[in-house]
Amino acid sequence: MHATLANEAATGGAEAIRSSPGRWLDSVALWLLALAAGCGGLIGLAAAWPRLWPAALAALVAWGWLVVMTARRSAVLGTVALAVGWAAWHFTGQGWVALAVRESEPLAWQLLVVLVMVTVQLLPLLAAWWLLAPLGGSHRRRASVLASRWALAVAAAESLRQFGWWGSGYASLGVVFVELPGARALVPSVGGAGFGMLLLAWSALAALAVWQQASGAWRAAWRTAVPALLLAAACAAWPEPPMAEVAGSLGVAAVQPPAERGKRWTRSFRDEALQQLEAAIDASPAGTLLVTAETFFPEPPPRNGDDNRWGDLLRRARQRGVHLLVGMPHLVRDQEGVHLANAVVQLSPERQSLYAKERLVPGGEYLPWAQTLGPVYARLFERVREGQRSGPPELTAPLFVAGTTVGVSICHELAFALTQAERAQGAGWLANIADDAWIDSALYRRQMLGLARLRALEAGKPLLRVSQGGPTVLVGPDGRVQAQAANQERAERLAVTLTPRDGTTAYQRHAEALAVAPLLLGALLALIAWWPRPVQTPHGGSIPP
Template sequence: MTRPRGEGSKPVRAPEPLLWLAGRPLTGWSATGLSVLAGAVLVLAFAPFDLHLLAPLALALWFAVLRGATPRAALRHGYAFGLAFFGFGVTWIFNSLLIFGDAPWLVATLVTLLFVLCLALYPALLAWSLTRYLGPAPLASWLLALVAGFVILELLRGWLFSGFPWLLVGHVLLDSPARGWLPVVGEAGGALLVGLLAAVLVLAAARRFSAGALLLAALLAASAAVLPWRWVEPAGPSLSVGIVQGNIEQARKWEEDGVRHAMSRYTGMSQEAAGVDLLVWPETAIPAFYFEVDSELEQFSATMEEAGTELVIGIFDYDPVDRSMYNSIRHIPSAATYDKRQLVPFGEYLPLRDRLAWLDRLLDIPMSDLSAGTGSGRVEMAGQVAGLSICYEAAYARRIRTALPEAGFLLNVSNDAWFGATLAPHQHLQIARVRSLEMGRPMIRSTNTGISALIDAEGRVTAQAGLFTSEVLRGEIQPQQGHTPAARFGPWPAVLLALLLLLPALRSLRRA
C-alpha cells in the first residue's frame, strides 16, 4: 500500500504485477532479465533484421514488467532495457572509434560504454517516474501515460546535447502496413502508434478485453480515415541520376597520395555515367579543401556538362576570412555550396574543447575541428530545387524540413566507411528511407562504401548499390511538390496527443 495522502483519506492500493510464473509474480531480478530480453528483441525490429512486428511485442513485454514494480525496481528494469537496446543496437560506435578513430582499445571501450550508459538513462528515468508518480493509476490510463512518456523521451533524446535520433521506434513502421502514418504524424507519431499497439497487447494479456478492443478500434478507424490520403504529386519531369560509390578505405583516403588516388578513382568511374542529369559523389569524396583541387574539378565538370551532366560532390571547404573549415556539398556548375549544419560530436568537433583536449589527443580523426554551417539546405540543380544534407543530418527531421516545400527532392551524401561491417550502414539507410516517406520527397543517397541508393517519395528503394563495392549506380527520381503534414507541422501534433494521453492517469490519481 502507498501512504495515505492525508488524514481521513483512503489508502491507494498499489497495482498487482501482470506477469506471474507458477503462481508467483515475476518480480526482482527475473523481471530485470525480461527487461534485458525486451530491449535486445526490440533491436531486431530495425534494419537489417526488419522484424517490425517484434517492436510492439518487445514494448508490451517491458510495459508488463513495469506494472506493479516499486519505483526502485522500475528504475532497474528501465536501465536494463536501455542497456540491452542501445548496447546491442549501437555497438558500431566501438568499431568507429577503434578501427577508424585509431583510439586505443581501452579508450574505445570506455567511450562506447559511457555512451550506452548515458542513453540507458532515458528509459530508466521514464520507468521510475511513471511508477513513482502514476503507479496506482488504472491499468489502461497508466499504459497511455507510459506510451506518452516514451514518445516524449524519444524526442528529448533526439534533441538534448545535440541529440541522438537513432533507433527511433517509429522507424519500424517503414515496411509495415502502417507505413502511411509516417507522412502524417512523422517518426514521433509512429512511435506513439507502436506504443499504443503494445498497450493493446498488454490489455489483452491482462484480460481487459473491453479497453483493449476500444483502443484497437480507435487505431483502426483513424488508420482507415488517414491512410488513403496522398499528400504530394509529381513536379516536372523525372531526373536521371548517377551515383559514384568509390569504395575507398578510410585509411587509404588519408595516405600521402590519397587525394590523387581519389581523384583518379572518381573521375575515371564517372565516365560511365556521362549523360545523366545529375552525377553525385559522396561525402568528402576528395580528402582535400576545394581550393586545393578546384581547377581540376571545374575542368572535369565542364567536360561532363558537355554531355549534359551536372556534377555534385562532397568535399571540405575553407573560409580564409575567419579560418573556418566546413564539411560541404558543392554543385560545381553553379559554385553553390551547402555546409553541414548538424556536426557529429567528437567526430567533427569536440564539445567543451578546453576540458576534453586530452580525449582529442587520444583520437586520430582527420578534420575533427569543423564549423557548423547555416541556411535552409536548398540549392538549385538540374532545373529543380534540392534539399541537401550530409551524413548524420538525415536523422534530424527538423534539419530536412527547412528545405520544404520548395525542394522537389532530397540529396544526402555520406561516408559510412566509419561504421565498418556493422548494423549501422543498414540502420542509416533505413533512416534515409523514413525521411523520404515522411517528407514526401525522393532522395539521392551517395555514400563512399555503401549503401548508396535512390529512394522514391514512398520510401521505397528503386536502385541500390552493395556494401563495400565499387560501382556506379544509375536510375531516375521523380521530383515532388506539396507538403505532408509531418513536413509542415513536425513532431508537434504527436507531442500534443502524447500530453493528452497523460490526462486520464492524472485525473484518476486526483480522484483517488
C-alpha cells in the same frame, strides 16, 4: 492457459518481492529483469532488421507488461525493469558507436563510450518516469494508469533524444517499424516520431489487455486485437498527402568511391578520384546530375586555377552539360576567421554553390566541450578535427541544380528528423551523401538504410543516398528501395531516374509541434499530478495543502 499460468507465477513472484522489501532482487526479480533486457534487445536489433517487426512489436508489449506488473508490486523493481529494457534497446541498437573508438585502445574504453551514451539517453527516461510518478501512486493504483505512464515516459524520452548530440533517428521506433503495415499511410502525416507514439499507445493498451486476462487468454487476445484492427482501419482510410509530381524526370548517377579512401590520401589517390569522376562525366548524357559520396575528395578544392587536372574536370563537365554535387571539405569564412566545413560543392554549367553540414558528429568532426574533453577525445576517436564548424543557415538551404531543387544533407544529419524536415521544405527531392567506412558494422549500415526509407516517407519525396562503404540507394516517396548499388566495397556508378515532387506533407508542416507533443503532454500531466490537493478528514472536511 500458458499465459495465465505465467501471469500468476510472475504475480506471485512479485508479491513475494513485495513481502520482503530487503530482498527485492531475488531469483524471480532477476528473471523478470532478464526478460525486460531481452525485450529491449530485440527492439534494438529490429532497427537493423525491420523484418523482425512482429517480434519487436511483441517485445514492446511484453516490456510494457513487465513494467506495469512489477511497478504495481515494487516501485524500485518497476523502475529497474524500465531502465534495463531501455538500456538493452539502445545498447543493441547503438552499440556500434564503440567501433568509432581507436582499435588499438583497450576494450574497456569502447565499453566506457557505450556506457556514457546509454546513460545520457537513460536520464531523460528516468526523469519523465519520476515526474509522472504521482499518476501511478502506490502499488494499489490501476494498471491502466501505470501503462499510460510507461508509454508517455518512453515517448517523452524518444522526443528528447532528437535535441541531443546523436539525434533521435538511430534505433528509433520509426526505423524499427518502417515495414509495419500502415507505416506508409501514417508516417507522411505524423512522421516517425508520431508513428512511434501511436505504437506506444497501442502497446500500452495491449499490455493492459494481457494484464487483465481474468477471463482467459482468448479474451485477452481479442482485447489486444481490437486496437490493432482499429489502427489498421485508420491507416487504410488515411488520406494521401497532397503532393504533385514535377513535370519531367531527372537522370542522376551516384558515384561511389572505394571504401577507406580518405585514410591514406595522397596525390595519386586524388588523381584516381579525378579520373573516376571524369569517366563518369564522359559516360553521362547531357543534363545528368552526378552525386558523389561524402569526402570524395577529402581536401578543399584548389584556391586558384593552377591545378590543371581540376580545371580540366570543370571544363569537361561544362562541355558535356553535366552537373556535379561533389562531397569535399570547403573553407568557410565568418567573423571569427576561416574554418573548415564538411560540404557539398555544386558545379553546374550555369552556377556554383555550396551546402555546409550543420549537424557534425561529436568525436568525429568536432569536440563538444573541447577544453574539458579534448584530451579524452583525442585519445579515443579516429577523426577528431578541432577546426570544423557547423554550416551557417545561409549554406543549408536547398540547392537549385539541373532545373530542380534538392535538399542536401550529409551522413549523420539523416538521424535528425527536424533537420530533415527543414531540408525537404521547398525541395523536389532529397540527397544524402555519406561515409560509412569509418564504422565497420552491419547494424549501423542497415540502420542508415532504414533511416533513408523513413525520411523519404516523412517528406513524401524520393531520396538518393550515396555512400562509400555503405548502402547507395534510391528510395521512392513510398519508402521502398527502387535501386541499390550491388557492391558496397568497390567503386561503382549507379544510374537512376527520379521524379521530383512538389508540395509538403502534413508532417513537414507540423514537425516541430509533433516533436514536443509528448513533452508538453507529460509536463501537463506531471503538473496536475504534483499539484497539492486538500487532505480529506474522517469527518468529511478538508485540510488545505
